[in-house]
Amino acid sequence: MSANWQRRWQPLLQQWVIISATTAARPWSGAIEKVTTTEQPSHDPGCYLCPRVKRAAGTTNPDYQGVYAFDNDFPTLSSSAPSAQNNDDVLHTYAPAHGRCRVLCWSEKHNETLASLSPENMQAVAQLWKDEYVALQNEPDVAQVLIFENKGVEIGVSNLHAHGQIYAPSFVTDTAVSMRHAQADYARANQGQSLLQNMLASEHVQKELLVEQNEHWSVIVPYAARFSYETWILPNRHLSSLADTSQSELDELAAVYQRQVQRYDLLFQRSAPNITLLHNVPCDEHSDNQHWCFHLAFHPPLRDAEKLKYLAGFESGSNNIVNPLMPEDAAAALRAVKDTQS
Helix, strand or coil, X not given: CCCCEEEEEECCCCEEEEEEHHHHHCCCCCCCCCCCCCCCCCCCCCCCCCCCCECCCXXXXXXXXXXXXXXXXXXXXXXXXXXXXXXCCCCCCECCCCEEEEEEECCCCCCCCCCCCCXXXXXXXXXXXXXXXXXXXXCCCCCCCEEEEEECHHHCCCCCCCEEEEEEECCCCHHHHHHHHHHHHHHHHCCCCCXXXXXXXXXXXXXXXXXXXXXXEEEECXXXXXXXXXXXXXXXXXXXXXXXXXXXXXXXXXXXXXXXXHHHHHHHCCCCCEEEEEECCCCCCCHHHHHCCCEEEECCCEEECCEECCCCHHHHHHCCCEECCCHHHHHHHHHHHHHHHC
């Protein structure tokens, strides 16, 4: 598909995305992200996430092997936050920020990434995702469990030991509220059908935006992608959360996830920075939760191997993201990377 100017509707977030592929050809004299391949040790005694190292708060990590999870020593949310709230003054409304924050180490090895783990260890990571979600969703003061990974110094990661995090707040986050509302509205207008399942089944996605499809999962570039190489992993059947996955679905998710992060590394010829989000159904008792479809979203900040995507004046001021790459072209590029792996 040729480059053009379009606004595309992102139905899950209820916002317009501007596709302006011509902007990628602008003369560039801005920041360049140089590709570096600094070797990391397998164990770093100065890393707070490595085995046997004393963390900043004083706790010493066990001599763990494989995955390891613990409560964040410096959490954004607190179980001891004040319970007072004020909803009477629209100009000075406040509420408590209760919740749990967890750190998830993917491996004891400081120099591993999810792309480099063995298949068995990657399966252990997926099992950790599920176990943590199931445990936290049952806590009485948890309304949502957001599992995510921030990867790369480009997005501000201070510790290079491969790890993820969980925020489990006592409230449903703004993005999840929007997603829930969008999926429920779509279901009510379409005889109970799933927004994401219908998106996946659409002819355009199947022909132009599909990166990989197997028995249980599909990888797509969303029609209104906000990032140049944004991808989603969608279940081929309606699942609300990781808790609903069978063992075969979970094992295949681990493999599909790993192949996708490997594609990014090959595409950008580096250990690619990324933000990855696992969107499980909220844990509150809202009736619209029944329409929620689980999915994973990759938000790579690179627009090509040397350029980061920045949200500057127009995008910051309008909340209309400009994508400088046609999503169909991104899907084709990622499919080509897949072909080189086989």
